[in-house]
Amino acid sequence: MKLMHIADLHLDAKMETGLTSVRARERRVELLMTFSRAIDEAVVQGVEAVLLAGDLFDTARVSEKTRRYVGDIVCDHPSLRFFYVAGNHDEAVAPLFANDTPPDNWTAFPSDRWASAVIGGVRISGTSAIGHPGIYDELPVAEIGEFHIVMLHGQIVRTGDGGGEKIALKHLQNRGIDYLALGHEHAFRCEALDKRGLWAYAGCPEGRGFDECGKKGYILVDTEASVDARVTFYPIAKRTLHLIEIDVSGCGSFGEIQERLSVAIEGIETTDMVKAVLTGALSPEVSYDTVHLAKLLNEQFYFARLKDQTIPAIRPEDYAHDVSLKGEFIRTVMASRLSDQEKQRTILCGLRALRGEEVDV
DSSP: EEEEEEOOOOOOOOOTTTSOOOHHHHHHHHHHHHHHHHHHHHHHHOOOOOOOOSBBSSSSOOOOOHHHHHHHHHHTTTSSSEEEOTTOOTTOOOOOOOGOOOTEEEEEEESSSSSEEEETTTEEESSSSSTTTTGGGOOOOTTTOOEEEEESSSSEESSSBBBBBBGGGGGGTTOSSSEEEEOOOSOOOEEEESOOOEEEEOOOSSSOOOTBBBEEEEEEEEESSSSGGGGEEEEEOOOOOOEEEEEEEEOOSSSHHHHHHHHHTTTTTTSSEEEEESSSSOOOOOOOHHHHHHHHHHHSSSSEEEEEEEOOOOOOGGGGOOOOHHHHHHHHHHTTOOOOOHHHHHHHHHHHHHTOOOOOO
């Protein structure tokens, strides 16, 4: 049997960080479309069940339109079984379905105990009650010959007894689990649970900020495959987010800086989102315009941001006898009680101001 493991969609997230209101609205729609596209892929892949491992929504205040959109997707795919465990962002979400009547292909696991369902020799167990004392003692036991999937939402911990949003891994080992489907972490991760099973985070299907860079998607679980081949990760995001650091140390001109930036972003899709960070030490004599660089990036990608974290490559002795406003400024800053980092930043901003450039604060 094939199953899709998907989690942390965070539908209706504001998506406002760094984006215009128009782009934020586009991204909210794209989140919905990515979920729809994933379910279409599930049908093509021959999937029989979809494991929704929590944080389907971003907050309890979900729009009627979004809830009904998700409900319609479920109802429009009666051949797929949907199994849902609530995440920490899903609390008190209003009903998905008209008249609060779930269709036959929808199973929501309870928040105060375990529950199980069996389809085609696969037992699927789940709960969102990971903080309840003794909850692991009540874990359902699979029948002989059953493939056992357990669904939970929380943060894996290798020591301690869990509680709150933590899942105590030691209480799930050697308990007859073949696959532990998790939600909460926003990056794909898969590791051995014990000699029999695996645990995995599917990650989020769409990155929402530059702390969620890289390929995003879902997991396809094949219960007939060997342990090594049981899990396949499929990227599905409409847009990939990239965080790129460009060391511009030694560049002697604006053109050289621009060239290093161009090389660093080569091959990235124009539909993606990019945050470029300039690093390294530059001579204070090098004049460059971060506003111009940011504009070039934004013309090339759906969204781009530029951060300048360079430091001035300054030898105080070079300015000891410099009879100029620049020399006086550098000597004054270097003799101040500012930290080394504050001195570097102050000198960098001051030299740009002296050259009549915009100061990136």
